[in-house]
Amino acid sequence: MSDYDRLNEIIKDSQHIVFFGGAGVSTESGIPDFRSTDGLYNQHDVQFDGYSPEYLLSINCLEDEPKVFYEFYRQKLNVDGIEPNKAHIKLAEMERSGKLDGIITQNIDGLHQKAGSHNVQEIHGSTLRNYCKRCHKKYPADYIFTCGEQIPKCKICGGMVRPEVTLYGESLPDDAWTNSVKLIRNADCLIIGGTSLVVNPAASLAYGYKGKYLVVINKQVTAADSMATLCFHESISKVLDTINL
Numbered sequence: 001m002s003d004y005d006r007l008n009e010i011i012k013d014s015q016h017i018v019f020f021g022g023a024g025v026s027t028e029s030g031i032p033d034f035r036s037t038d039g040l041y042n043q044h045d046v047q048f049d050g051y052s053p054e055y056l057l058s059i060n061c062l063e064d065e066p067k068v069f070y071e072f073y074r075q076k077l078n079v080d081g082i083e084p085n086k087a088h089i090k091l092a093e094m095e096r097s098g099k100l101d102g103i104i105t106q107n108i109d110g111l112h113q114k115a116g117s118h119n120v121q122e123i124h125g126s127t128l129r130n131y132c133k134r135c136h137k138k139y140p141a142d143y144i145f146t147c148g149e150q151i152p153k154c155k156i157c158g159g160m161v162r163p164e165v166t167l168y169g170e171s172l173p174d175d176a177w178t179n180s181v182k183l184i185r186n187a188d189c190l191i192i193g194g195t196s197l198v199v200n201p202a203a204s205l206a207y208g209y210k211g212k213y214l215v216v217i218n219k220q221v222t223a224a225d226s227m228a229t230l231c232f233h234e235s236i237s238k239v240l241d242t243i244n245l
């Protein structure tokens with residue numbers, strides 16, 4: 001029996017499947033991940049050479065050097081025109097068929113929802129939502145990119161408009177975290193896909209799983225491989241596409 005056949009057996013036997021995903025889910029849509037050799041952390045622009053990527057995506061950078069933060073954000077995190085790939089689409093199909101309870105994602109691109117998934121816990125927030133730090137007025141997804149100001153300002157109070165993204169140095173959103181813990185606790189099958197499982201506290205969700213089946217799909221080796229029922233080191237879209245619903 002092939003690993004793909006075994007995966008389908010696991011899917012058929014499971015009643016509460018949860019998907020936990022990272023940057024590797026979206027790379028096939030053209031969004032670079034953070035840690036691969038051609039990922040975001042290894043792209044070099046002269047104006048950013050003096051900064052670490054972690055700092056550029058931190059609350060300290062936003063507050064202390066907002067012009068630097070927004071220039072980096074506009075260059076690297078604009079997902080306008082990016083479409084879901086086969087992995088996003090298959091997961092949405094699994095939810096519609098009643099096989100998938102929900103998705104926990106570290107991604108901030110909104111592609112799971114664009115593909116049709118509904119129960120998506122965005123534990124690192126989303127670039128598609130913006131709000132004023134002072135009065136909390138909400139702004140559309142493209143506001144930071146189209147407002148014409150180096151530092152986007154609120155039209156009501158003049159406060160800084162920021163993305164609803166969890167930056168380095170910030171706590172994860174309470175609701176998404178609580179909902180993710182519940183999903184993991186109730187799952188009898190956890191599929192981990194496209195994540196190196198090195199970013200905490202997000203990775204601790206996966207390591208806390210105690211259910212029946214653990215499936216890992218990631219091109220690189222992860223620390224969860226030794227615990228997995230099945231492990232695939234290949235394209236996540238290719239693997240998920242073999243699932244028969």
